[in-house]
Amino acid sequence: WETRPVSAFPQLFTWEEIRIHNGRGQGQEQWLVIDRKVYDVSRFSKQHPGGSRVISHYAGQDATDAFVAFHNDKSLVKKYLKSLLIGELAPDQPSFESNKKKSLLEDFRELRCAIEKMGLLKPNYAFFFLIFLHLLVLDAASWLVVWYFGISLAPFLVGIAFFTVIQMGWFQHDLGHCSVFRKPKWNRLLQIVVINVLKGLPASWWNHLHNQHHAKPNCFRKDPDLNMHPLLFSLGKTLSMELGKKKKKFMPYNYQHKYFICDILLVHLGGIRDTIKCFCVYLPRYLESTWFIWVSQMNHIPMDIDYDKNKDWVSTQLHATCNVNQSLFNDWFTGHLNFQIEHHLFPTMPRHNYWKVAPLVKGLCDKHGIEYKSKTLLTAFVDILHSLKDSGEHWLEAYLHG
Template sequence: MPPQSDTTLRNPECSPEVPPQLFTWEEIGLRSGRRNSKKEGWLVINRKVYNISQFYLKHPGGSRILSHYAGQDATDAFAAFHKDDDLVKKYLSPLYIGELKPDQPSCEPPKNEMLVNDFRELYSTVKKMGLLKPSYPFFTFMFLHAFLFDVASWFTIWYFGKSWLPFLIGVAMFTIGQIQYGFLQHDLGHISVFQEPKRNRWFHLFLMGIFKGGPASLWNHLHNQHHAKPNCFRKDPDLNMHPLLFSLGKTLSVELGKKKKKYMPYQYQHTYFALLAPLTFLIYIQLAIFYLSVQRKKWMEFTFILTYNLRVCLMYVPLMGFKSFMAYFCLARFLESTWFIWISQMNHIPMNIDYDKNLDWVSAQLAATCNVDHSLFNDWYTGHLNFQIEHHLFPTMPRHNCKKVAPMVKSLCAKHGIKYQCKPLLTAFVDILRSLKTSGEHWLEAYRLG
């Protein structure tokens, strides 16, 4: 029996005497798939079916993240991204249209229900242990130490002048300050610095704009998609450089080669990655910052970005002149971009890259992420992104708690035969190049065979 029109669907919370409309996974998939001319989107959370066709445009975490789960079970993703249950229930209630039929599995095949249930039990345990609660002294220290590097970069030029040695020391300090601000804005964007989501968003907007010169909304729009569907082509924005600059993963590389597409000499991509990846990212970000802020009419963000650029100019131009300042600023930005690219990609490029296979939350995150060894330096240098597995499984968890949950995640993986990868920092960097070289070879072979 086909599903009823939306006008006939009732919300049992409003009319308890009316039984909910029941659906199968096949019906949900048909209403959310490409064959659906009405472009509706349904998803499932805790066996309840919600119509997100209109709401996804208003979603605070970005419009595309919801549509990526259309026709799928989003229970674990929903729990992972939201901390305030009472708040999100207010938004969910009007979207409710029915439930799964009793004979339907909670997770559509081929998901591993035992793994899903065990992870949900682990999530409940983590929550009860208070590991989702932040340490305010920790984040205060992280901000202050970044701020001190920021100030020290200016003081170096002010006190020692702009000769080559203080110039380079100042650039290094400016770069460190900016990257550490970046890690902190990442924490704010993931709602992990404060308990209240609204406070995180306001501080994220302020820190990203005044101290980084970037738009918080763009970060939310792109990065939340990455966490929802990591390493999934056409759903993870971090793969946008494929295929224009890089050929990533065996599946996509072979597909690209068979289609005889050659935008770059991909067989050499491992040699040009170190220069081209950070340079492209830097140029893209600088162009996108102003364009998207104006296009989306984010006037507060635009004002903050202008304030940042004016602040930096007023701090440095009187000390070193405009040309020297531009060299100072551009070099620092390039170094920051290089730092960020290697840290962010060491956990993902060597892992599986493919189209969305609709895996369960744990399997999807473990297939796309790996860890780097824990040490005080590695934790600081990577902004605790060396715990990428735990960060992806629990994106709202404050980073200082990731090491505490890591043993529990390892046990879960061991129980269900899932590979939990952890490697030294330098090995992780080398694996980026190895993976790019292998993908380039797959592309070349497929390209020659046609």
């Protein structure tokens, strides 16, 4: 990485100067701020281990809390930052844009320090060993049932049921967030085994997309989970009305809440013809994909969806996520992603500690007048369809009368 010289008296910048270096102007330079220090990541973004886009999404913005949330070994990462340092915020420049945001972020950072002291960011190896063991048992059971009882209908369906259980997907998700082992390299190594070998998907591809999602959830053009828009779905009021006013009609969006399940089928199976020809091969994949999509989207689609408004880390995560009530079944069924709020605020936290930190996060929200949403599992699923229906109606109204 190229080292830019910094004098004994660091160059001082204003927020106005920093914001224009957002990757779209000034020769597409990308600057960001971490702990009031200004870094030029224009070239480094392409070499960033977490993917080029995730760091670019914070160009022209303060990335302090995102940096802390994504990196466990901050002392190691800060060594690499030295070569990218170009200056600091001027003394008259605020660290936060408003007093309300300052108070919220200061309280959140105090909460994170308390959580670290409580040891809630450290993994319980016994817990994850049992998770890994039980998913291997389920996977082996699916093949043993078919091998022992044959491929008649009943054993086949039982085998499908075992094979469909998506616990392996949740486990690789833990590994992708480096929450199973303390050292990132061990997480990455086992993740390759689980997702590359056992699931047949590239770990690097998944990490690159998922890191972006966590950096800017529910932000158009920055959250890859919204890339289906507008070819299949119209999401959120703002973008739905924008599509309607432009007379865009890739799909009949006013019916999207009805064709949601059918589109999952087409997207994951590659078409009806392949589904019919390869039913036995694709059925487990379809069931697993459907399970994954309903669980992953129940926490996000019903929430705020818009362009990036450069909100602080806490507000960004809370406005884009909601929880599902805790129970043994919900914890297992969702891979503890029913605690989506805690997961997004602390993405490297081991999932077995979400329930411990949840009351502390709720207390923070209550103090600052922020709604802490938690629903039943069924309500969360139904809200996906309600949200799609509302967005479709906004699109139709703008399409007809905009």
